Amino acid sequence: MIRCPCCGYLTMKYINANDGFCVDICPVCHWQFDNISNSRPNISVGPNSVSLNQAKENYKKIGAKEERLLQYVRPPTKEEFADKRIKCPCCGYLTIVDKEDKNLIQDVCPVCFWQYNTEAINNPSKIIEPNIVSLNEARQNYKEYKASSKLGSINAREPMDDELL
Incomplete structure (x- = not known):
């Protein structure tokens, strides 16, 4: 699971990090992941009718990317919280969910699109x-x-405030 670029919870499934491809709709805020909005957060393009930055503001205020979608969202589950995070070994931001057994971590950093691997x-x-x-x-x-590979740059994004060191 990777973090939703809108609400920040671990709700997005990636298809394959090597393909640089993720298609999913967040059940917490109803953001639909797309490569364009992630790299151009001020522009309203792709499958979402608002920009990523506008969706983030809307989520903070109303709990969904848009008011018309409130009926489709739900609160995050305990497993979707990313409170305990460690630094990504590539970009250095706090994006990788810490697990007791470091060999079980399979997170993909949403900032640089590096897949954590001990x-x-x-x-x-x-x-x-x-x-x-x-x-x-x-x-x-x-x-x-600003990504682990040139291919990964289509999915990479700027770090969120709570990911900064």
């Missing part, structure tokens, strides 16, 4: 699937593309 952390110069570049390359790519 083996990659222990071998930063080696390409470890499902990532398509090594952690060292991903860190360099983040400086250039």
Whole structure:
């Protein structure tokens, strides 16, 4: 699961991090993930009728991306909260959900689109699937593309306030 770019809860399912593709509608705020709005948060394009930034404001005020969609949303479940987070080893923002067993973490960072992998952390110069570049390359790519790879830049987004260090 990855964080919804609108409400911030862990509600979005990704298809495949290597494909850079995610299609899902958040049950908490009714945001429909799309690659364009994520990278251009001030523009109202794609499947959502409002911009990502407007949807965030609406969610804070009314609990959904738009008032007309209130009947389709629900409160987040306990599992969808991302309170305990660790730094993404690629971009350094607090986006990865901390679990007791670090080998179970399979989160994809919504800021740089790096899939957390303990083996990659222990071998930063080696390409470890499902990532398509090594952690060292991903860190360099983040400086250039604001994503772990050029392909991942279509899904990457700016960090939210609660993800900043």
